[in-house]
């Protein structure tokens with residue numbers, strides 16, 4: 120699938136494996152800020168190789184806590 124931030128193929132920054140959600144729940148987890156996604160290949164937290172955006176705890180810096 121494509122990275123939702125840089126629109127390149129979503130590759131794990133560590134092993135360069137293109138991430139494909141195995142099921143619908145995994146797909147939705149990509150846009151869930153509470154979900155942590157691990158690379159199925161190397162089991163590291165998934166980070167986009169191209170834009171270095173981590174796919175776990177998204178929005179930590181975007182969302183204010185006021």
Ligand SMILES: [Zn+2]
Nearest residue numbers: 131134158161
């Ligand atoms: Zn990996």
Ligand SMILES: [Zn+2]
Nearest residue numbers: 122125167170
């Ligand atoms: Zn990206």
